[in-house]
Amino acid sequence: MKHDIGNGRIVDVLPDIKTKRKLIADVTASLKHSEDPFFLVDLGDIIIKYHTWKELFPRVHPFYAVKCNTDHTVIKLLADLGASFDCASKIEIKTILNLGVSPSRIIYANPCKQESFIRYAAKHNVNTMPFDNEAELCKIKQFFPEARLVLRILPPGNFKVQVRVGDKFGCDPKNAANLLTKAKELGLNVVGICFHIGSGVEKAEAYASAVEHAYYVFELGREMGFKFELLDVGGGFPGVENTTLTFREIADVLNTALDKYFPEGAGVKIIAEPGRYFVASAFTLAVNVIAKRMAPQDKPDCDDGQEMLASPNSEPGYMYYVNDGLFGSFGNLLFDHDTVQPRVVRDCVDETMFTSTIWGPTCCGVDLIVEDYRLPELHVGDWLFFENMGAYSVCLSTSFNGMPHPWCYLHCTEQSWYHLYSVQK
Ligand SMILES: Cc1ncc(COP(=O)(O)O)c(C=O)c1O
Incomplete structure (x- = not known):
């Protein structure tokens, strides 16, 4: 059954769960001659994530970090589910307000804001916002003195993370007194504390330690x-399976810390700013092999001009060129330090595997997606897919070299879809 959800978007509501491979095979077969890349967007995955969040974090209200994936259907779905939003700019705030979401469900979560954006937030009653420096306090005093301010503190520095944010934002808790004194002098209303420990943290204790500092x-x-x-515990919650640290493990440790330091009934509202958690696994990217070459057996050595073997055992290898790359949907490789695994759509059980390298479609030499990966021999026209492509992917994509953006095939199981929409419509 197809559902028109407005904005030119159609959702395919499916009676049964199909594997991603089968769905992509069905979609590509129905496309006839189109080879354009596309996203398979599983809206049911986002619905399940929302319910899991509510179950594991009953005291922590999620403000989805819009920057992570601004797809209109995704944010509309999250708004319908009851999520609130973390916006970092005027355009993000406007996008959320245009959905009819109340300004009280938005935090303007950027500690360093442009003046005109602060004025816009003031005009539209988006009044909760962080700060971590004096200059910001002075701007806010001038343009939005009634704002509800949240002091952003640095996360504890002794935990390893994949994406650090502490170098850019957050005041050392030792300097909190100075900033709070300044806020007092200016007559500003500071209502709480926030932090963001970074993304891809290896130990859940990083959250607990940050809560203790807060x-x-x-x-x-x-x-x-x-x-x-108000206590805002930020983002960084994993959105895919098989991470060293699971969402459930983080929830256990974080809830324990919250119950210890901010127990229920103590008058503190707790919020979080998850981005990748909601969207990472919902998006699967399907790309088409548009060109193929044998990998060169010999590569020039940059240092001394001597020739050297491409692979130690001289096994033949292939290079494939697909129609989305680093400047498109694979920006997550560059900016989010992600890695991806290509999967072949067609059935290739028992086929011989070869060392393969996959390049993006542009003429740029850094447009490399995967190097030295074992794959069966592919042919021009074959489809590959990459799972877990929902976070910091679509939102970072450029039109470099005139390459088009993938279109979206939206789908959901009947069970998830009607659970949400039969109640509301
Ligand atoms: C302030 C803030 N909140 C939330 C997020 C979302 O982080 P994640 O997608 O890892 O949950 C970010 C990401 O950079 C951020 O800077």
Whole structure:
């Protein structure tokens, strides 16, 4: 059954769960001669993620980090599910307000804001926003003195993360007193503390430790006469399976810390800013092999001009060129330090495997997706797919070299779709 959800978007509501491989095979067969790349977007996956969040974090309200994936259907779905939103710019705020979402469901979660954006937030009553420096306080005093401010503190530095943010944002908790004194002088309303520990953290204790730091700054703020009532635990929650640290493990550790330092009934609202958690696994990218070459057996050695073997055992290898790449949907490889695994759509059980390299479609030499990966021999016209492509992918894509963006095939199981929409419509 097809559902028109407006904005030119159609959702294929399917009676049964199909494997991604089967779905892509069905879609590509129905396309006839089109070879354009596309995303398979499983809206049911996002619905399940939302319910899992509510189950594992009953006290933590999610503000979806819009930057992570701004697809209209995704944000509309999350709005319908009841999520709130973390916006970082005027355009993101506008996009969410245009969905009819109340400004109270938005946090303008950028600690360093452009003046005109602050004015826009003030005009539209988006009043909760972080700060981590004095200049920001002065701007806010000038353009939005009634704002509800949240002091962003640095995450503890002793935990390894894949994507660090502490170099750019966050005040050292040791300097919190100075900033709070300045806020007091300016007569500003500071209502709580936030942090973002970064993404891809290896130990859940990083969250617990950040909560403990936040607690001490809370105590300080209250002693200084502020009415603190908000704790924002940021983002970084994994959105795919098979991570070293699972979402459930983080929930266990974080909930324990919250119950210890910010127990229920203590008058503190707890929110988070998950991005990748909601969208990463919902998007699967299908790309077409548009060209193929044998990998060169000999590569010139850059240092001394001597020739050297491409692979130690001289096994023949292939290079494939597909129609999306680093400047398109694979920006996550560059900016999010991700890695991807190509999968072949057609059945290739028992076929001989070869060392393969996959390049993007542009003329740029850095447009490399995967190197030295074992694949069966592919042919021009074959389809490959890459799972877990929903986070920091679509939103980073450029039109470099005039390459088109993938279109989206939206799908959902009947069970998930009607669970949400039969109640509402
Ligand atoms: C302030 C803030 N909140 C939330 C997020 C979302 O992080 P993630 O997608 O890892 O959950 C980010 C990402 O950079 C961020 O900077």
